[in-house]
Amino acid sequence: MLDSSNDLLETVKQAAYEAGALLREGYSLKGRIAFEQKGASDFVSYYDTAAENIIIDCISSVFPDIAFLGEESGLTPTDSNYTVIIDPLDGTSNFLHGVPHFSVSIAVTKGNELIIGVVYHPLLDEMLWASLGTGAFLNDTPLATPEPRPLNEMLISTCLPYHAKGDCTIAISQLAALMPQVAGIRSPGSAALELASTSLGRFDAFWSQGAALDFWDIAAGVVIAREAGYTVTDLSGEANPAQWNSLIAAHPEQHGQLLACLTSC
Structure with missing residues (x-):
């Protein structure tokens, strides 16, 4: 017990x-x-x-x-x-x-x-x-909630698909939508760490749809990002991780803007 x-x-x-x-x-x-x-x-x-x-x-x-x-x-x-x-x-x-x-x-x-x-x-x-x-x-x-930056100053992290795992087409279209608008996009290779690192302000947001992430890749990072004050949903706005096949974590003031950009592809 x-x-x-x-x-x-x-x-x-x-x-x-x-x-x-x-x-x-x-x-x-x-x-x-x-x-x-x-x-x-x-x-x-x-x-x-x-x-x-x-x-x-x-x-x-x-x-x-x-x-x-x-x-x-x-x-x-x-x-x-x-x-x-x-x-x-x-x-x-x-x-x-x-x-x-x-x-x-x-x-x-x-x-x-x-x-x-x-x-x-x-x-x-x-x-x-x-x-x-x-x-x-x-x-x-x-940790305090990091201050939001305007879109053109944001450094955003993501996970990208590779070989037979994930959807390269959607990942490329989302990159193309974001790249002209933000200060940089990074894909360092540890989704849990990048998602959790939003709580430190090292990344202003994290998103992934093309990569086929499993629940264990994101679960801990979701708790940390949310407790740091970030809004974490999937790209349809669903809040329950059990229903996700995509993910976006961002400051509440920027979440909607990023969500609109990513879903316009």
């Missing part, structure tokens, strides 16, 4: 730290890590599965009845109303190629509601986290 959501939050944060420590160790071997290919440009290494196992072991040792949905292990159902959503290494391609941009992403749902999000950048030792109704934090520092 889960007695305290705060205890669960602290356990999730500890699990992210422990998985991140393993990834830091693995990153030092860059270029020499064995991996398997799950699909077109879809890789999995020892570190993906080992980090996920660390997270599951850490959380289940405190909350043995909780359910898990992991990118590598799939769904482990229980009678619990709580489910831990895990992307143990978001940015595997970056990790394998020695690009220092990847994260551990863990979210928790209670019923159908996202209540906890933790995204940890192990190389910078930066943990972005939030729980429903308490605001967003960087490590121990509470």
Whole structure:
């Protein structure tokens, strides 16, 4: 039985730290890590599965009845109303190629509601986290909602499709619609980290439609962005992530303008 959501939050944060420590160790071997290919440009290494196992072991040792949905292990159902959503290494391609941009992403749902999000950048030792109704934090520092910028000053992040995964046509049309209007568009390669980083103002918005993102790619970042004051929906305006096949996170003053631009394609 889960007695305290705060205890669960602290356990999730500890699990992210422990998985991140393993990834830091693995990153030092860059270029020499064995991996398997799950699909077109879809890789999995020892570190993906080992980090996920660390997270599951850490959380289940405190909350043995909780359910898990992991990118590598799939769904482990229980009678619990709580489910831990895990992307143990978001940015595997970056990790394998020695690009220092990847994260551990863990979210928790209670019923159908996202209540906890933790995204940890192990190389910078930066943990972005939030729980429903308490605001967003960087490590121990509470975050204020970043000031909105006008569209022509905005730096926006996205995930782009590749090979057989996603819709290149819609991604290209949306890029063409935004590129003349904003200060820059970035696709660094860890959706969880980019979405969560809107809470820091490093990106003014995040969107994705062409890329085929899974729930574990975005769940933690959605909690953090929302608790930082951002509006997060899909491109039809739907607020429930379980119904999404697209995503936009932006300051409330800019959300509508960006949504109109992206849906005009």
